Every structure is written in C-alpha cells, then in structure tokens.
Amino acid sequence: MPNNPLVLAPVFIPLLFAVLTLGVARVNTNNNTAQRYVALLGSAIGTAFALVILGQNWMIAQAGDAQGAVQVYRLGGWQPPYGIIFTVDLLSSIFAAMSSVVVTAGILYAVRCKDKCVTYPAFMPLFLCMGGSLIGCFYTGDIFTLFVFLELMVLSSVVLVAISDNKLGLEAAIKYLMISATGTLFLLIGIAALYATFSTLNFADIARLLQTGERPLLAQAATVMLGAVFLVKSAVFPFHFWQPDFHTTAPTPVHSVLSSVVVKVGVYGLLRMITLLFTEEAALINQILMLLGIVGIFFGSLGALQTYDAKRMLAYSTFGQIGFILVGIGWNNPIALIGAIIYAVNHAFIKSAMLMLVGVVSSRNTMKTAKIKHIAGVGKPFPLVGILYFLGGMALAGVPPLNGFISKLALVRGGIETHEWLALGLAVAAGMITLLYVTRTYVLMFQQQPNADSATIKEKGMGDSAFAPFLLISLCVLLGIFATPLVELVTLAVSQMSDPYIYIRAVLGAL
Amino acid sequence: MNIIFAIATGIMFGLGVFQLLRRDLIKMAMGFYILFTAINFFFLAVGVFDGNVPAYVAPKDDGVSPLYLDNGEVVARDIGMTDNPQPARPSDPLVQALLLTAIVISFGSFALLLGLINVASVRFKTLDSDQVNNLKA
Numbered sequence: 001m002p003n004n005p006l007v008l009a010p011v012f013i014p015l016l017f018a019v020l021t022l023g024v025a026r027v028n029t030n031n032n033t034a035q036r037y038v039a040l041l042g043s044a045i046g047t048a049f050a051l052v053i054l055g056q057n058w059m060i061a062q063a064g065d066a067q068g069a070v071q072v073y074r075l076g077g078w079q080p081p082y083g084i085i086f087t088v089d090l091l092s093s094i095f096a097a098m099s100s101v102v103v104t105a106g107i108l109y110a111v112r113c114k115d116k117c118v119t120y121p122a123f124m125p126l127f128l129c130m131g132g133s134l135i136g137c138f139y140t141g142d143i144f145t146l147f148v149f150l151e152l153m154v155l156s157s158v159v160l161v162a163i164s165d166n167k168l169g170l171e172a173a174i175k176y177l178m179i180s181a182t183g184t185l186f187l188l189i190g191i192a193a194l195y196a197t198f199s200t201l202n203f204a205d206i207a208r209l210l211q212t213g214e215r216p217l218l219a220q221a222a223t224v225m226l227g228a229v230f231l232v233k234s235a236v237f238p239f240h241f242w243q244p245d246f247h248t249t250a251p252t253p254v255h256s257v258l259s260s261v262v263v264k265v266g267v268y269g270l271l272r273m274i275t276l277l278f279t280e281e282a283a284l285i286n287q288i289l290m291l292l293g294i295v296g297i298f299f300g301s302l303g304a305l306q307t308y309d310a311k312r313m314l315a316y317s318t319f320g321q322i323g324f325i326l327v328g329i330g331w332n333n334p335i336a337l338i339g340a341i342i343y344a345v346n347h348a349f350i351k352s353a354m355l356m357l358v359g360v361v362s363s364r365n366t367m368k369t370a371k372i373k374h375i376a377g378v379g380k381p382f383p384l385v386g387i388l389y390f391l392g393g394m395a396l397a398g399v400p401p402l403n404g405f406i407s408k409l410a411l412v413r414g415g416i417e418t419h420e421w422l423a424l425g426l427a428v429a430a431g432m433i434t435l436l437y438v439t440r441t442y443v444l445m446f447q448q449q450p451n452a453d454s455a456t457i458k459e460k461g462m463g464d465s466a467f468a469p470f471l472l473i474s475l476c477v478l479l480g481i482f483a484t485p486l487v488e489l490v491t492l493a494v495s496q497m498s499d500p501y502i503y504i505r506a507v508l509g510a511l
Numbered sequence: 512m513n514i515i516f517a518i519a520t521g522i523m524f525g526l527g528v529f530q531l532l533r534r535d536l537i538k539m540a541m542g543f544y545i546l547f548t549a550i551n552f553f554f555l556a557v558g559v560f561d562g563n564v565p566a567y568v569a570p571k572d573d574g575v576s577p578l579y580l581d582n583g584e585v586v587a588r589d590i591g592m593t594d595n596p597q598p599a600r601p602s603d604p605l606v607q608a609l610l611l612t613a614i615v616i617s618f619g620s621f622a623l624l625l626g627l628i629n630v631a632s633v634r635f636k637t638l639d640s641d642q643v644n645n646l647k648a
Contacts, residue, residue, distance in 0.1 A: 144609055151616050155623055162627055170634065171646050174536070174627050181543065181620050182531070188550050188613060195606070196557040245646050 004071045006056075007088045009049035010100055011139055014132030017042025018125040025121030032119055036111045039124035043107045043131060047100040050135065054093040061090055061492045069496060070506035072141065080141075080507050081205035087141025087507055090493035091341070095268050096138040098345050099261035102352045102472075103131035109356050109468035110253035114363045117163045117251050129156040130257065137265050141507060143194065144201050147187050150233070150265070154180045157258060161250045166369075169249040176246040183232035183239075190225030193218040204507035207276045207500050215280075223278050227285060230273070234266025234322050237296045244303070247315035252359030255311060256352040259318045264344055267325055271341075274329065275497040282332065290330030294426050296323030301433035310358045310370040310441050314351065317396065317434065321347045327427055328411045334494050336414025341490045343407040346395070346479060350404060353472035354392040360385055360465050361445055377450035385466055386446035388473045393438030395476045398431060403479035410487070516556040523549035536628045536638045543624065547617035554610050562602030 017039060024035045053071065061069035070089040074080065088096075107127060110118050117123060129152060136149035154177070162173035195201060197218045198209045210219070228239075235243035247259050270289065274282045300320025304313045325347070328340025361379040362370040369375070379386055391402065398408035408431065415424035479486055496502055527549050530542025628638070635643050 144612070148612065148616065151620065155620060158623065158627075162630075168645055170627065170631055171643055174624070174631060174643075175646075177620070177624055177627065178531075178539065178543065181624070182546070185546060185550055189553065191609075192550070192554045192557050195609075199558075199603075201605075201609075249646075 002071075004073055004088075006049065007053055007071055007073045007086045007139060008075075010046045010053065010096060011086075011132050011136040013046040013049065014042055014103075014128040014135070017045075018128035018132065021124045021128065022121070025125075027121055032121060032124075033111075035121065035124050036107070036118075039128055040104070040107050040111055042128060043100070043104040046132070046135070047097075047104045050093070050097045050100040053088060054097040057088065057090050057093045058489055058492070061496065066492075066496045066499075066502050067506045069492075070503055072507055081200045081202040084145055085141040085202060085507065086139045087203065087503070088139050089503060089506070090489070090496050091268070091271060092138045094341065094345065094489065094493055095264060096135045098348050099134050099138070099264070100131065101475075102261045102348050103127075103134065103257055105352060105356075105468045105472050106253045106257045107131075108471075109256065109359070109465060112465040112467070113251075113253055113359070114465070115165050115251050115253075117165050118253070120163055123160070123163070126156045126160050127254070127257075129153075130160065130254075130262075134262060134265065138268060141203050142201050143191050143203060143206070146269075147184060147191060150184050150187065151181075153262065153265070154184065157250075157254065157262065160254045161246060164249055164251045164254075166249045166251075168245075172242075172245045172249040176242050179232065179239075179242045183229050186225045186232075187229040190222040190229065193222040193225065197222070202507065203272070203276060204504045208504045208508065210277055211279070211500065211504075213280070223273075223281055223285075226269070226273055226277075227288075230266040230269035231292070232266070233269065234263045235319055236266070236322060236326060237292045237299060240296070240299070240319055243319055244307075244312055244315045247318070248309060248312040252311075252355060252362075255315075256355040256359070259315055259355060260348040260352040263318060263322060264348060267322065267329075267340075267344055270326075270329060271337075271497070276500045276503055279500060286330045286332040288330075289326045290420075290423055293323040293326030293328075293330055294423055296320060296326065297427055297430040299323075301430050301437070304437045305433060308372050310362070310372065310375055310445070311355065312370075313437060313441060314355055314358065317437070318347075318351055320430070320434070321351070321396075324408075324411060324427060324431070327423060328414055331414050331418045331420055331423075333414055333418045334498060335417045336411065337494050337497070338487070338490050339407065339410035339412075339414040341493065342410045342486060345486065345490075346403040346407040346476070349472050349476050349479070350392055350395045353469040353476065354389065354396065356469040356472070357385055357389045357392065357466070358445075360469070361389075363465070372444065376444050377448040379445040380447070380450065383446075386442070388466070388469055389446065390442055391473050391477065392469075393442055395473075395480070397435040397438055399435075401477075401480045403476045403483065406480060406483040406487070512560055513556065516552060516560075520549050520552045520556065523552060534640050536631065536640055536643070537625075539640065540621065540624050540628060544617065544621045547613075547621070551610055551613055551617070554606060554613065558603035558606035560602070 021035050021039050024038050057069045073086045075084040133149040133152035137146055140146050158173045158177045161169050194206055197216050198206055200206055232239040247255055250258055274285055297320050300316050304316035307313045325340045325343050328336045358370055362375055365374050365378045395402035395404035398404040523545055527542050527546030530538050533539055632638050
C-alpha cells in the first residue's frame with residue numbers, strides 16, 4: 001500500500017493559488033490581468049498533476065495490476081479505516097482529469113472574457129476554489145470529506161453566480177443555495193446514519209461492512225439519502241427545477257464549468273454507490289435511474305427545443321444528456337457502463353466548448369444576452385466561430401466522426417447487450433431532437449440576417465476568447481478520430497469497478 | 512437520554528422544514544439553520560452518549576491518567592464513579608470533531624444566505640419570496 005503524496009496536488013494546488021490570487025488582486029481597479037494569469041498558471045499546474053496521476057494509474061492497470069491502480073494518500077499517516085484518506089482509482093482519475101481540463105479551459109476563456117464580473121478581485125479565487133473542491137470530491141476516499149468538498153463547491157459557485165452580470169443571478173443564487181444546501185444536509189443525515197451503523201467513515205470500510213450482507217434499518221435510510229443527494233447534485237428529473245435558472249444566469253466561464261463537470265459529481269457519486277457501496281441494492285437503484293433517465297432525456301430535449309435563450313437551451317440540453325448517462329448506468333451491464341462513462345467524459349468537453357462559443361457570440365451584441373430575439377445573426381461576420389459551433393453541435397447530436405458518435409455508439413451497444421429495447425428506442429429517438437435544436441440555433445446565430453431593430457453588432461475583433469473553445473473542440477475531434485485509447489482506458493476502469501474488493505483491499509490491505 | 516434526544520431532534524426537524532417552506536425569506540433562512548441544528552443533534556446522539564468517560568483526559572502531574580489504574584486497566588475513577596469502579600468505555604471523539612466541522616459549515620452557509628437575502632431585500636424592496644420572481648419569464 002504505497003503512500004503517494006502526488007494525489008494531493010490536483011486538489012490543493014488550485015486551493016493554494018486561490019489564496020495567491022487574492023494576494024495579487026487589486027481592489028478598485030478593473031485591471032486584474034495579472035491575477036487572471038496567476039489563476040491560469042495554478043489551474044494548469046493542477047491539470048498537469050491530474051493528468052500525470054491518470055497516466056500512472058493507466059500504466060499500472062495496463063500492466064494487469066488492478067489493485068495497484070488504486071493510489072492512496074493517508075493524510076496524517078493514520079492507518080485506514082482511521083484518519084482522512086485520498087483514494088484515487090481509475091474512475092476518480094478519469095473524472096478528475098476531465099474536470100481539471102475543463103476548469104482550465106474555463107479560466108483560459110475568462111482571461112479574455114469581456115464580462116464585467118470577471119474583473120472583480122473575488123472572481124478568480126472563487127473559480128479556483130470551485131475547481132479544487134470539484135477534484136477533491138472525486139479524489140476523497142472518505143464520506144465526510146466528500147461532504148466538506150461538496151459544501152465548498154456549492155458556496156463558491158453560489159457566489160460566482162450571485163455576482164453575475166445578469167441581474168437575475170442573485171435570485172437564482174438564493175434559490176440554488178437553499179436547494180443545494182438542503183440537499184447536502186441530507187448527505188449529512190446519510191453520513192450520520194452510516195456512522196451510527198458501522199462506526200466508520202471510510203468508503204472502503206463501509207463497503208467491506210456492507211458486503212457482509214448486514215442491512216440495519218439506518219443503512220437502508222442512508223441509501224435513500226445518498227441517492228437523493230446525488231440526484232439533486234446532477235439535476236435529474238424530479239430534482240431538476242433549479243438547474244436551468246441557475247446555469248443560465250451564471251457568467252459564461254462559470255456556466256461552462258457548471259453545466260459540464262459540476263453536474264458530473266452526482267453521476268460519480270451514483271457510480272460509487274452502485275459499484276462500491278450498495279452493490280446488493282444496485283438492481284433496484286438501476287431500475288429507478290433508468291426510469292428517471294428516460295424522463296430526463298425527453299424533458300430536457302423538449303425543454304431545449306422550445307426555450308427563448310441559447311444558454312438556457314444548452315442548460316436544458318445538459319439535463320437531457322445526464323439522462324443518457326443515467327440510462328447507461330441503469331442498464332446494469334459492463335458494456336453499458338463503459339458507454340455511460342465515455343458519454344460523461346465526451347459530454348463535458350462538448351458542452352463546455354459550446355457554451356463558450358455562445359458566450360463569444362452573445363458578447364458581440366449590445367444587449368449582452370443570449371436571448372433568441374437578440375442573438376439572431378450576430379455570429380454572421382465570424383465564420384470560424386460558426387464552424388466551431390457547428391462541429392460542437394454535431395458532436396452533441398452524435399454525428400460521426402466526432403466524439404459524440406463514439407459515446408452514443410458505446411451506449412447503444414450496451415442497450416443492445418441488455419435487450420432493453422423500449423428504453424433503447426426511446427433514448428435514440430430523443431437523441432434525434434438534439435440534432436433539431438442544435439441546427440436551429442446554428443442557423444439562427446450564424447446564417448440569418450441580423451435583426452436590425454433589437455441589437456446592433458459591435459464590429460470588433462474576436463480577441464482570443466475563441467481560443468479556449470477551439471482547444472476543446474479540437475479535443476472533441478481528436479477523441480472522435482482516435483477513440484481507441486479512451487475506450488481502452490474506460491474498459492480498464494470498468495473492469496476495476498466490477499469487483500468492489502479491489503478497491504477495499506487497496507485501501508485496507510489484505511483482509 | 513436517547514428518548515429525549517429523539518423527541519428533540521424530531522421537533523426541531525419538523526420546525527425547520529416548516530420554516531423552510533415559509534414565504535418570508537428571513538424565516539426561510541432561519542428554517543435552514545434550525546434544520547441544520549436538528550441534524551447536528553442527530554449527529555450528537557450517534558456516538559456521544561455511548562461511553563461513560565471522556566475520550567481523553569490529560570495526565571496528572573505524576574504522569575498517570577485518572578482513567579487508568581496502575582496496572583494499565585482502564586477504569587472509570589476520579590470522575591464521580593469511585594464508589595463503583597467499572598470498565599470505562601471512552602466516548603467517541605470523532606463525532607464531536609465531525610460536529611464541529613458541520614457547525615462551522617452551517618454557520619458559513621447561513622451567513623452567506625443572509626448576505627444574499629440582504630442584497631435581495633435592497634434590490635427588490637421586499638422579503639416576500641412570491642414577489643422575488645423575476646426568473647419567471
């Protein structure tokens with residue numbers, strides 16, 4: 001059981017730089033360029049470490065040592081199950097690498113972003129806090145630390161939305177804080193129930209005790225509580241009502257992180273619940289997830305179709321795409337699970353890139369909004385942005401050779417494998433709606449003549465704000481053409497998740 | 512003790528949920544805090560009353576902890592149980608550590624919520640959540 005201190009870096013380097021950026025911030029000026037570059041540096045270093053850890057895990061797993069590919073760091077040096085522990089298996093490292101790449105791209109976008117809120121001295125520290133705590137959620141191996149990181153993430157994202165340029169941000173922030181903080185309260189009840197039953201907080205130790213088959217009443221209550229929390233966090237059907245408002249009113253760089261990776265925390269939690277903790281209840285949970293996923297796909301896609309704002313459309317679209325992921329998890333089959341994880345990774349890159357492109361276009365009109373009536377034709381002078389948006393939209397709809405096609409293909413293969421024909425048909429049919437709303441906004445923004453009376457277009461250069469979405473879209477194209485490494489990596493991760501005892505032994509040693 | 516705690520937690524939970532659903536934003540924030548305190552009560556009840564001696568007592572000047580006999584056996588003495596020494600079960604310190612963290616977090620969230628409500632009351636000139644409804648397009 002080697003102790004790898006490297007796994008602290010992706011979590012604590014962004015948090016350290018959050019403090020540093022507060023130090024370089026200059027109050028009462030609108031020129032905080034130095035602060036933004038320091039933030040970008042911090043996030044890039046964190047991303048590099050996250051990628052290194054992913055690479056290490058991948059190489060160990062490829063050598064056939066599934067148990068060695070779970071890296072641990074025991075903070076304070078206590079032997080598990082005592083003390084706080086960071087546990088990084090392949091699933092954690094995939095999700096953490098994905099989110100740190102997206103967060104870095106968000107900061108890169110924010111460096112050149114024209115929004116007023118980006119110039120506030122508190123913006124970058126909060127953004128880094130959100131990024132660091134996000135990765136903390138994925139890396140932690142102990143359920144109370146998960147609660148702490150979730151709260152940190154909620155609080156920093158609430159403030160980021162409350163200071164948004166959009167006047168409605170404040171209202172949405174209050175709404176989200178109430179819902180999300182109450183949601184994490186239920187996580188606390190779940191933790192207390194688990195602690196009352198098993199007297200431990202370590203994921204591996206809880207899993208070991210649950211594997212013995214004992215199910216006191218409090219542990220069953222904890223299952224429900226944890227499930228509800230993760231469903232709230234990823235805005236799944238009955239708990240989705242806060243998501244479009246909160247995400248639409250967020251500043252564009254924050255929106256591109258919230259809508260793509262922050263909602264994946266819930267997905268990650270559900271995956272952990274099903275594959276590690278509550279493996280015996282997994283069949284029932286999977287049934288519920290599949291049902292909620294199908295409803296979410298339809299609700300989200302139809303909502304995206306008839307909304308009045310391009311950013312809101314993409315927020316609804318996230319709601320639908322999370323539905324696809326949940327259906328993949330709910331099929332309860334290794335191949336479908338591979339599909340679901342690939343879908344989660346690809347969707348993060350596509351969605352954040354598309355949101356940044358909408359932000360680029362909407363900052364060109366004088367109203368600074370993405371409302372359909374103000375945004376029509378605004379992107380017409382910028383064909384390069386149009387091409388990027390088109391590529392992103394096609395990837396979202398799942399057109400080959402882009403990465404969205406790979407994820408849809410993997411998911412459909414899982415569906416065929418499980419013979420869930422009804423759910424498969426519904427999911428594929430609803431996926432077609434994606435093509436409809438993406439094409440419609442593309443034509444609206446980049447092909448129509450500008451709407452003369454409502455908005456005038458500022459004739460300025462595009463700046464570098466299209467650089468971050470360009471990087472993400474090229475990543476999407478690359479992951480579409482060279483899909484094999486990602487598929488192999490996720491296959492290794494799923495084979496590691498298939499046996500909870502790999503995780504348990506890696507943390508607790510030989511049983 | 513458990514019965515009292517169960518009743519208290521239940522009452523506070525109900526009170527918190529009721530207040531959380533009020534129209535007034537300040538009452539809603541209070542409900543959030545009451546709910547958090549109810550859960551802290553639940554947390555407290557999980558492990559704090561299991562033992563009959565404190566989790567840690569500083570050694571006396573002669574280096575002997577009052578919880579231990581000279582032969583190393585753990586016994587509750589010098590804490591009002593000297594008449595009837597019995598094997599000591601130290602209470603769980605982890606629950607108290609978790610509780611402190613939870614209290615700090617709840618305090619932070621509550622302060623942030625009140626700050627946001629303050630700004631909202633200036634902007635909307637009301638605390639009635641039915642009239643803070645600009646999001647309804």
